[in-house]
Amino acid sequence: MKVIMTMCLFVMACLPSVNGTGEEISRRILLTDADKRQMEVQRTDDQAVLAEFAKSDPDSTVRNAALRKLHDQALLADIAKNCNNLYIRQEAIKKLDDQTLLAELAKNDKDFEIRGAAVHRINDQALLAELAKNDKHPGVRGGAVMNLDDETLLAKIAKNDVNEWVRLAVAQKLNDQVLFLDIAKNGTEPFVRLKAVQALTDKTALAEFAKNDKDAGVRFTAIETLGDKALLTEFAQSDVDGEWRRWAVVKLDDQALLAKFAKSDKDESVRLFAISVLSDQAVLDGLAKNDKAGAVRYQAGLRLKELRQTPEEKAEEEAKLKEIRDNIRW
DSSP, X not given: OHHHHHHHHHHHHHOOXXXXXXXXXXXXXXXXXXXXXXXXXXXXXXXXHHHHHHHHOSOHHHHHHHHHHOOOHXXXXXXXXXXXXXXXXXXXXXXXXXXXXXXXXXXXXXXXXXXXXXXXXXXXXXXXXXXXXXXXXXXXXXXXXXXXXXXXXXXXXXXXXXXXXXXXXXXXXXXXXXXXXXXXXXXXXXXXXXXXXXXXXXXXXXXXXXXXXXXXXXXXXXXXXXXXXXXXXXXXXXXXXXXXXXXXXXXXXXXXXXXXXHHHOSSHHHHHHHHHHOOOHHHHHHHHHHOSOHHHHHHHHHHHHHHHOOHHHHHHHHHHHHHHHHTOOO
């Protein structure tokens, strides 16, 4: 009873009672399961009802289904301003056209996620410039940069902003190869460096990163960007970082080399990744039956099953997996 009352309070707190609509929907939320509520959402085009479900249903699948069907700008604005669910507010903002409200949210909302969602919908260049320079969160500044057209200002931001993500956003906006190279060489955020290396077109610089960078991820990314099969094979065989070697292994197409990795690599995760792309059924059968490592036997068995499936069996399995994914509730 205590749990039911708590849910009741939660629902009623979120549902404004306009002409009895809030009370009616709160009863539905409490008395029916999520699948039935989702069916209600699918059957109705009533924008007010959809808005209430989007704001207040305790199930994320139902909320998202309702929001997908919602297009009334006034109701979307109400959700964007007042809903207590951050994700639903962000999704509502993606459908908003009201530039005045978007500007208000981008400038003044206390949640950077909301400011960031709004900034992607703004077309006022003066406001974008203000946010790109002055917002306290780098995600919002970076979002503003991506919609900003003033190349002189963008160059200043690239020079002066202390955040590497914002500088990367400028480089991506301008396709500035000099800036990409500077970030790749001197950055301290590993993922930012990877993104900068991916964007490089200078093959000499890429080769230098591939051979000599201290970070295995940067080395692998440079090799992948170069598309150099010889370097990729060398990396897969000899790099000290198993985490990145396994990603190199799945890029290989030499079945004899993949069999070698699958049977004898010192890193079990590399063996498992090699098995996932190996097509030699004799090798797989031997691993599935005889390998000492249980994970290797299991992975080899799964790969054999995958290779031996008919197209119809694969389609049936994919349909089942899709149904499972579609019904996961958060």
